[in-house]
Amino acid sequence: MGIDLPLIWFLIIGFGVMMYVIMDGFDLGIGILFPFITDRDHRDTMVNTVAPVWDGNETWLVLGGAGLMAAFPKVYAILLSALYIPALGLLAGLIWRGVSFEFRFKADDAHKPFWDRAFIGGSYAAAFFQGVMLGAFIDGHSIVDGVATNGLMSWLTPFNVFCGIGVVVAYALLGATWLVLKTEGRLQASIIRACSPITLATVAAMLIVSIWTPLTHPAIFDRWFSLPNFWFFLPVPVLVLVATWAILRSLRGTPHAGPFVWSLVLVFLGYSGLVISIWPYVLPPSLTIWEAAAPPQSLGFALVGALLIIPFILGYSAWSYYVFRGKVKDGEGYH
Incomplete structure (x- = not known):
């Protein structure tokens, strides 16, 4: 077997x-x-917690996009043509956020509020359009002669918009628990108070999407609830409840890494539910991974490069987080 x-x-x-x-x-x-968070010093501290690593984190988006183009070029072409507007919204948000991230540190007091608003807008736009694209991906695309026949605005549906809102809430949870890990004092205390409602909102969004998806996608309904699949998939919602309980429990006392670790588990479980729902399709409900794959020669050649570069990405990411470990205090930063 090859x-x-x-x-x-x-x-x-x-x-x-x-x-x-x-x-x-x-x-x-x-x-x-x-x-x-309205306190200017606290805002500076929040940004400083990610200043050394934020641009390196986006390397993974480049890897995912480049890998999709190399390994599944048909999917890459169809998705981008069908999702031009949300893809442009995502890229615009990331660019605007990146520019404002750097400029707000150099701006004078008169212009800093503008860059703060730009940072907020870019973050919300990037997160929201990621969720919209996720919803559109789950919804699937009608393909004729290798071209998506969905209209230009077909991505703008209630389900996709709700997925966008859900991703915003989930990222807020990751950001909040990260700040619990990296900050202290009054800022940390205010974030800890916010973590519980954000956690519950995230789980509520996951629950609504988990109900909405099978009700509007018969193939996913059959996959989830047919036997014996149901028993194989049942651990996922059970583990979601466990992770939720663990987050809320870890916020008691003097929390440190626990809330962040468990929020990562929660997000991973949501991600695994997506993979379970679409497998083996790389473009639901039309193309499986084998139907959409590039020629074996191309896949093999690109795989060599991927196996060389991924360890480097993992290595420098781990080193960055190790070097900049620990709490970030008000007034400390890397700019």
């Missing part, structure tokens, strides 16, 4: 997207929480 290159690339891209969601999720969460 090596299943499409499956390997599906796992690589899935891993890259998961790492992006986890690592850039709390970056975006900082901006999402910005409107609720």
